[in-house]
Amino acid sequence: DVKVTQSSRYLVKRTGEKVFLECVQDMDHENMFWYRQDPGLGLRLIYFSYDVKMKEKGDIPEGYSVSREKKERFSLILESASTNQTSMYLCASSLLLYSNQPQHFGDGTRLSIL
């Protein structure tokens, strides 16, 4: 079974802090994704990566950056946290570009910015 692990289930940070959200997958998947989920808005893609050191912007990349130094790990960085980044953050992974394999999700990190 695919396991996508997000380092924290709940996180509370202050405005202006630099925040790191970590995600690790154990299935040697090439693709990794970061989404945020907000009520009434569904899941929105922030960034994704289809290989080590590669990244692509999603629909809402502003205020975020990502890092993928190893295949199994994909980090989301809030450079200077703001209250409108309070949200549920979900990491996902999937096999191979162009294969249309379903994405597998972690259990999410609920981030509150005070």
Place this chain on the structure above:
Amino acid sequence: DQQVKQNSPSLSVQEGRISILNCDYTNSMFDYFLWYKKYPAEGPTFLISISSIKDKNEDGRFTVFLNKSAKHLSLHIVPSQPGDSAVYFCAASPLFGNEKLTFGTGTRLTIIP
């Protein structure tokens, strides 16, 4: 600009009856569609998918129907069980290309015992 729409935020269905969840899309480049189920405090789990070369796909109690001309898909759950109570998201992507998925806003399904 919501390219994938789930117009019913919530749905209540009696246990044992059929649950029908609907999803509409606007982007004609979408060719692959998925349904995910999400319980509170858990990540979404993949349920079933369909590509545009089919109009129906079944997996046990779950069937997805695709009407490409109407840009509409639906998920049927028969018979509905209490464990089906969850939020359901539909998602879409181009058949070939990257795997960027566009999600709908979700429908909360409640199964009444």
